[in-house]
Amino acid sequence: xxxxxxxAPSLKRQMWVAxxxxxxxxxxxxxxxxxxxxxxxxxxxxxxxxxxxxxxxLKNFKEVLFGATMAPVVWNAFLHNxxxxxxxxxxxxxxxxxxxxxxxxxxxxxxFHRIAVFVPVVLSTIIVGFLWKLFLNPNFGIVNQALYSLGxxxxxxxxxxxxxxxxxALILANAWHFVGFPTLxxxxxxxxxxxxxxxxxxxxxTNEWQLLKNIVWxxxxxxxxxxxxxxxxGAFNWFEIPYVMVGLDGSPFGTTDVxxxxxxxxxxxNQSASIQNFGMGSALATLLFLFIVxxxxxxxxxxxxxxxxx
Amino acid sequence: MKLTRRILMGAxxxxxxxxxxxxxxxQTELTFWSWRQEDKAFYQDTIKKFQEKNPGITVKFETYAxxxxxxxxxxxxxxxxxxxVIQVRAYGNLETIATPxxxxxxxxxxxxxxxxxxxxxxxxxxxxxxxxxYAVPFAMQTQLxxxxxxxxxxxxxxxxxxxxxxxxxAQALKAKxxxxxxxxxxxxxxxxxxxxxxxxxxxxxxxxxxxVSGKANFTDPRFVGALTKLKDxxxxxxxxxxxxxxxxxxxxFVAGRAAMFAGGSYEVANFKNQNPTLDLGVFPAPVLKAxxxxxxxxxxxxxxxxxxxxxxxxxxxxxxRYLATPEYGTAFTNALKNLSPIKGIKIEDAxxxxxxxxxxNAMSYLMLVRFRYQEPSGSVLLQSNVQKMLAGQQTPExxxxxxxKGIATYYKPFQK
Numbered sequence: 145x146x147x148x149x150x151x152a153p154s155l156k157r158q159m160w161v162a163x164x165x166x167x168x169x170x171x172x173x174x175x176x177x178x179x180x181x182x183x184x185x186x187x188x189x190x191x192x193x194x195x196x197x198x199x200x201x202l203k204n205f206k207e208v209l210f211g212a213t214m215a216p217v218v219w220n221a222f223l224h225n226x227x228x229x230x231x232x233x234x235x236x237x238x239x240x241x242x243x244x245x246x247x248x249x250x251x252x253x254x255x256f257h258r259i260a261v262f263v264p265v266v267l268s269t270i271i272v273g274f275l276w277k278l279f280l281n282p283n284f285g286i287v288n289q290a291l292y293s294l295g296x297x298x299x300x301x302x303x304x305x306x307x308x309x310x311x312x313a314l315i316l317a318n319a320w321h322f323v324g325f326p327t328l329x330x331x332x333x334x335x336x337x338x339x340x341x342x343x344x345x346x347x348x349x350t351n352e353w354q355l356l357k358n359i360v361w362x363x364x365x366x367x368x369x370x371x372x373x374x375x376x377x378g379a380f381n382w383f384e385i386p387y388v389m390v391g392l393d394g395s396p397f398g399t400t401d402v403x404x405x406x407x408x409x410x411x412x413x414n415q416s417a418s419i420q421n422f423g424m425g426s427a428l429a430t431l432l433f434l435f436i437v438x439x440x441x442x443x444x445x446x447x448x449x450x451x452x453x454x
Numbered sequence: 455m456k457l458t459r460r461i462l463m464g465a466x467x468x469x470x471x472x473x474x475x476x477x478x479x480x481q482t483e484l485t486f487w488s489w490r491q492e493d494k495a496f497y498q499d500t501i502k503k504f505q506e507k508n509p510g511i512t513v514k515f516e517t518y519a520x521x522x523x524x525x526x527x528x529x530x531x532x533x534x535x536x537x538x539v540i541q542v543r544a545y546g547n548l549e550t551i552a553t554p555x556x557x558x559x560x561x562x563x564x565x566x567x568x569x570x571x572x573x574x575x576x577x578x579x580x581x582x583x584x585x586x587x588y589a590v591p592f593a594m595q596t597q598l599x600x601x602x603x604x605x606x607x608x609x610x611x612x613x614x615x616x617x618x619x620x621x622x623x624a625q626a627l628k629a630k631x632x633x634x635x636x637x638x639x640x641x642x643x644x645x646x647x648x649x650x651x652x653x654x655x656x657x658x659x660x661x662x663x664x665x666v667s668g669k670a671n672f673t674d675p676r677f678v679g680a681l682t683k684l685k686d687x688x689x690x691x692x693x694x695x696x697x698x699x700x701x702x703x704x705x706x707f708v709a710g711r712a713a714m715f716a717g718g719s720y721e722v723a724n725f726k727n728q729n730p731t732l733d734l735g736v737f738p739a740p741v742l743k744a745x746x747x748x749x750x751x752x753x754x755x756x757x758x759x760x761x762x763x764x765x766x767x768x769x770x771x772x773x774x775r776y777l778a779t780p781e782y783g784t785a786f787t788n789a790l791k792n793l794s795p796i797k798g799i800k801i802e803d804a805x806x807x808x809x810x811x812x813x814x815n816a817m818s819y820l821m822l823v824r825f826r827y828q829e830p831s832g833s834v835l836l837q838s839n840v841q842k843m844l845a846g847q848q849t850p851e852x853x854x855x856x857x858x859k860g861i862a863t864y865y866k867p868f869q870k
Contacts, residue, residue, distance in 0.1 A: 195532075195554030212863060213829050281702060282694030302697020305640040307847060393642035393834075396696065397842040412525050413550070416643035416837075419829055420528065420550050 180433070186426035196422075204427035214410075214424065221394070221401040228315055228402065229379035236319040237371050240326025241364075245356065247327070248334045258331070262324035269321065273388025276317040280304050304390060307399040314400055318385045326371050333367035334360060362452055369447035373440055380436050383408070403432055482769040484513045485537040489523035496789045503785075504776050511769045513539070524550075531556040531761070538764040539773055542589050543756040544578040546826035551759075552581045552588045558760040559586040564771055567778035574818075575795035578754035582827070589757025590778045593792045596719040596813050597650030597751040603733040605632060605713040613737040615748070617656070617683060620740045624690035627713050634690035636712035638698025644717070645840040646833055650751035650819050651716035652687065653680040655739040658749065662817045666824070668867025672858035673851075679742075681843060681850035688844045696845045708732070719809045723791035734805060738812050750812045753819035754795065828864045835860040 153161075187204050190197035208214050243261060247254050264272065279285050282302035291300045303313045337360065345359050361368075383404030386394065392414045394401025411425020488497065494517060501513045516537070518526050524547070530536035531551065542548055542557070551557060562568060568576065568587060575591040601613060609627060614620040624634035639645050657680055664670035692698050692706055707715045708728045715721060725732055738748040758777045760770045776782060783796030791806050793813065801807045818824060825832025839853040848856075862868040 192553050213860075277699075280697075282697035283692070283702070302640070302694040304699075305638075305694070305697030305845070307842075307845060391641060393838065395640060395642045395841065396845055397838040397847070412528075413547070414834075415521055415524070416646075416833065419546055419826070419831065420524070421829070 183426045184430050186422055187430050189423055191421060191423040200423070204423045205431065207424060208427045208431060217398070217401065217406055218403070218428065220398055221403045221406045224311060224394075224400065224402050225380050225382060227311065228318075228382055229376060231312075231315045232319060232375055232379055233372070235315065236323050237326045237368075237375060239319065239323050240371070241330050241361075243323065243327040244330035244334055245360065247331050261327050264321050265324040267321070269384040270388055272317065272321045273385050276313070276320070277304065277389050280313055305396055307396050310390060310396060310400045314385055314389055317389065318382075321385070329367045329371055330364055333364035337363045362450075365447070365451040369444060369451060372447055373444050376440055376443055377436055380432065403428070407432070482511050482766050484511060484539055484766055484769055484773055486513050486515050486539040486541075486773070487523075487527065487537040488515065488517050488541040489520040490541065491517040491519070493790055496786070499789075500777075500782065500785065504773060507776075508769075508772060511772065513773060527551070531763075534763055536761050536763070538761050538766050538770040540759045540761060541592070541756060542579075542759045544589075544591070544754050545823060546828075546831065548579060548588065548756070549581060549827065553583065556762055557588040558762045558764075558767065558771075559584075559588060560590065560760075560774075561587070565590065565775060565778065567775055570778065570780065570797050571795055572797065574752075575754050578823070579757045579759075589759035590774055591754050591757045591795045592777070592786065593755040593790075594752055594795045594813060595755055595819070596793070596809050596816070597647055597654065597717065597819055598719060598736050598738055598809070598812060599651050600707075600715045600717065600719075600721055600725070601735050601737065602707070602710060602713050603735045605710070606735075609713075613735065614740050616744055617740045617742055621687065624687065628690055633692050633706065633712040634714060635687075635692065636703045636707035636715045637691045637717070638695045638700070638703040639688075639691070639841050639844050640695075640697050640702075641700035642837040642841060643833070644700050644703070645837045645844070646821060647717045649680075649684065649836060649840060651718075652739050653684060654749040654751040654817055655741040655746060656680040656683060657817065657820075658747070659817045662820060665820070666867070668870055671868045672854050672861065674854075678850050678854045681840070681853055684840070685843060685850055696841075704728075720792060722805055722809070726791070736805065736808050736812065738815070747815060750816050751819040752813050752816040753822050755792075825861055825865070830860040830863070832857070832861055 186196070188199055188201060190200045190203070208218055247258050247261070251257075279287050280303040282288055282300070282305065285303075287303065288300040291297065301309055303309050341359060341363070342355065345355055350358070381404060382402050386400055386402050386405055387408075390396075390400045392405055392409050394405050407425055407428050410421055410428060413420040486497075486501075490497070494515065497515045501515060505512060524543075527536065527540065528551070531554075536556070540551075540557070542551055558564075560568060565587075567590070571591060575594065576587050579589040579591055580587050599613075605627075606612065609630060609632070611623050611626060614623050627634045637644065637648055639648070657676055661670065661674065661676045664674070665672075670676070688695065692703055692712060698706075703715070704721070704724070706712045708725055710729070710732065715725075719736070722734055722736070725734060738750045741748050758774050760767060760774055764770050778796065780796050780798045783794035783799040784801075786792065786794045787799055787806060788802045791803055793801075793806060793810055801810055821832035821836050835857045839848070839856045842848050843850060843853040858868065
């Protein structure tokens, strides 16, 4: 009787594998795992400025979620994150889907447009933020200038200073910046669909809307999974565009405040107003991290289920 | 052959001895951190003067961007490193660094020059918990109104004394299509500087004393009344002012398209740098009725401190002592057009003299000086609620009530 025994890999091979695996593990633990764990630990201490004080258990977490001072700020910001998520889901991902469909049909100049739509994604977020801040300047920005020249004076607004438009303006700037990414991913997804399926559907006399809704949309489900999950994570970690365009305070009067800004202000202080509190900042960061991990995993599982193999 | 070798070895040993001896007597190198990149030339010059007098010490000046300075400094200090001499901020911001014991306490013994400083300036660099001074103050800032003399002259108007005069003047300028105030409110902290520049005389020193003692709080008619006036005058701010941020409002003034700018005395040097042809003047916040005392709002920017963990404390103290001399104060004031708090300095610049004169009648820049120690800080509350009020989203009464509610959560005199 021959017992098949798994051949133990040679030492040389083991060394080779270790050589490939160890550096990234060390790197990850040093620069990713360790900071996350230490932030987690910081959250359980009281901080006197920069000096770690005594162990306070869950006090910082309680303060962040229910404290009279912190909680209203945190929940206000959380709602703005949710709002941004929903709006970007529709504008950025939905827009990306439609743009991808347009490009998929290869209209005149589609090669140019395929690149053009992706160009803003390559730009630095800082540049995009400043650019849009200039565009939206109430007195010399091109948005208001264009409205004036069209005779639509009544529509001109101090976009970033008006509490009813500021958050929307940030969302649009963000969508302009990133819409190329979902476009590209959806386009790749669409090109994976076997052309026979679409041809067959057309022969059966479907109209454009039915084709999109019943054939294309379900078949690009894997793209949707990845895009929705990334957007979810991005929307709750949102920081750069608001920071550049409205500043750390979520100006005007907190109407554009998001959790990223709250975290930064709490942990590192706001030069012109507030105080550093590492403990509370770490607690907020930890909660945000847990929230994103849990919900992003649930979202991914749910979206995976609707994917179709073909 | 032998001889030459011996000579060579001797020479080598000798030079070794020499160089190590020189190194011992030689340089103590200090590092000095600051967020004032724009003042680098001035600080290099100061260091040169100091080194001429103290040949054994060299100072290396390093700057970091203001928005990251606190974070970088905090991290370095927490790791037991950091520079020997540190430019620090004041009040609540100082406390985050001084409370954990990162700074060397200064007293008449190690820093006799402290006697040259006014009480209020030292209070700005004092830790409330132990009453010790931790830094040598470097500048006093004044919130007031900067105006364009040429625009005033061309339109035959003079700096207003009373609030009514201000309103009449603003109306007259606006009628001629000149923006009376360049100010905008989109950048949150600008709202605080506007309040300091325009409302101090209406609030008054007595109001500050009453706030400190708890006799009055922020729902006081003096405060609500002043906010109401502010709402009133905001019609003369730059067009669409709720969307105009700090740099845009500065540009408007620098370009000579607006007559006044309510803000800090630090703007003057900045405006002049960008447009040397500007002829500028300053005036204090207008008074409610003729005969009232006209005030500006003052605070201290920060100071120079010694790292408590520095291994070169003696040299560092020597350098900071130099930064506390009237000689340095004079150079600082004249080069940077910022008022040094050191007594007995000589001011050359006419407008800085004017600012110094106005600063003799001052109240504190209230929220920064007294309410930046706890959350929600008075500054955060004032900034966001004034911003909201000026956007027409709440009344002056509501703004005052919100500010008061926030501060009362921790301020004992309001809880009685």
